[in-house]
Amino acid sequence: MHKNAAMQKTDIASLGEFNLIERLATLVECAQPSTVKGIGDDAAVVRYEQAETLVSTELWLEGVHFDLTYTPLKHLGYKTVVAGISDIYAMNATPRQILLSIGVSKRFFVEDLEAIYAGVKAACARYGLDLVGGDTAPSMTGMTIGITVIGEAPHDKIVYRSGGKKTDLLCLTGNLGAAYMGLQLLEREKRVFEGHSRKQPQFQGFEYILERYLKPEARKDIIDAMAAINLRPTAMIDVSDGLASEVLHLCRQSQCGARIYLERLPIAAETFRMADEIQIDAVTAALHGGDDYELLFTVPLSSYDTLRKDLQNVDIIGHLCDASEGAFLITPDNQAVELRAQGWKKDEADA
Numbered sequence: 084m085h086k087n088a089a090m091q092k093t094d095i096a097s098l099g100e101f102n103l104i105e106r107l108a109t110l111v112e113c114a115q116p117s118t119v120k121g122i123g124d125d126a127a128v129v130r131y132e133q134a135e136t137l138v139s140t141e142l143w144l145e146g147v148h149f150d151l152t153y154t155p156l157k158h159l160g161y162k163t164v165v166a167g168i169s170d171i172y173a174m175n176a177t178p179r180q181i182l183l184s185i186g187v188s189k190r191f192f193v194e195d196l197e198a199i200y201a202g203v204k205a206a207c208a209r210y211g212l213d214l215v216g217g218d219t220a221p222s223m224t225g226m227t228i229g230i231t232v233i234g235e236a237p238h239d240k241i242v243y244r245s246g247g248k249k250t251d252l253l254c255l256t257g258n259l260g261a262a263y264m265g266l267q268l269l270e271r272e273k274r275v276f277e278g279h280s281r282k283q284p285q286f287q288g289f290e291y292i293l294e295r296y297l298k299p300e301a302r303k304d305i306i307d308a309m310a311a312i313n314l315r316p317t318a319m320i321d322v323s324d325g326l327a328s329e330v331l332h333l334c335r336q337s338q339c340g341a342r343i344y345l346e347r348l349p350i351a352a353e354t355f356r357m358a359d360e361i362q363i364d365a366v367t368a369a370l371h372g373g374d375d376y377e378l379l380f381t382v383p384l385s386s387y388d389t390l391r392k393d394l395q396n397v398d399i400i401g402h403l404c405d406a407s408e409g410a411f412l413i414t415p416d417n418q419a420v421e422l423r424a425q426g427w428k429k430d431e432a433d434a
């Protein structure tokens with residue numbers, strides 16, 4: 084096998100596409116009863132008894148969705164899977180199979196793909212997923228990863244964005260803005276590396292926000308916990324593009340308005356600390372930063388006691404209301420700020 088002498092890495096061309104796939108396939112083993120046929124034929128075959136099949140797909144482009152100067156390939160593999168299955172959990176369903184498609188340019192070697200697959204494998208093991216296929220192709224412009232997730236749920240368990248009612252409580256798992264702040268920290272370190280800044284990178288004390296960006300988790304735990312206490316949300320969506328835009332999606336599809344209360348927004352201490360250090364408003368990061376992979380859902384008022392008593396790591400951040408009342412953030416001094424879906428672009432926060 085041809086190894087690149089300097090880097091001790093294997094050229095993809097020297098292996099050929101067929102052998103490459105075979106080598107990657109050895110990294111995974113199918114364990115799900117619903118997987119009838121995994122990697123190796125023209126299509127995978129899955130079987131679900133008495134359940135709906137859910138399918139979701141995501142595209143990750145280098146330079147747009149990830150930056151390999153500070154994202155380890157193993158973490159990238161893990162994160163793409165987490166992002167993919169988060170959408171399935173947001174339907175109150177169980178992800179079972181994934182397909183992973185990769186576009187690779189000449190800068191990458193077999194070992195790089197193996198690093199990505201090590202992350203994919205770790206995510207598959209943690210969440211009980213089979214990798215059942217994908218596609219591999221040369222790319223002219225860096226790396227591209229496509230992740231498709233197949234999942235299942237009984238039809239009466241599926242939760243759509245559209246089921247919210249106007250007196251429902253608006254609930255949120257975990258906390259917001261941490262991944263965005265982790266990204267800001269990594270971007271700052273990158274600028275130091277490129278010589279554009281004299282400030283030294285300081286990762287110590289910021290492990291949590293870095294982990295939230297580089298190795299997020301999907302909220303399988305909350306889906307399981309809600310199933311265990313028989314609590315089925317009326318509407319649900321995962322928070323991947325900032326809370327504000329997800330609240331608006333849920334409102335639009337449920338034909339409701341919403342009130343969320345600023346002092347109820349869960350923000351971690353480290354998120355505040357980083358926000359302070361780089362002079363960004365932590366609440367803005369919570370509302371518009373991405374990559375949280377938390378769940379935003381609604382339950383009827385009558386579920387309040389169950390929610391408080393039997394469900395950990397969930398905050399009630401507000402409630403739905405009549406569509407005519409719009410969607411607003413209420414500040415502690417009782418001002419109403421209209422929610423807007425402005426995604427926050429990377430360089431806007433770079434100042």
Ligand code: ADP
Pocket residue numbers: 104107121122123124125126127183184185214215216217218219
């Ligand atoms: P085809 O020419 O029919 O697309 P491929 O040679 O691309 O066939 O794929 C052969 C098998 O390997 C299929 O089962 C496919 O799903 C799987 N496969 C291809 N690329 C990947 C990949 N990057 N990760 C996982 N499985 C893959």
Ligand code: MG
Pocket residue numbers: 217218219
């Ligand atoms: Mg193919």
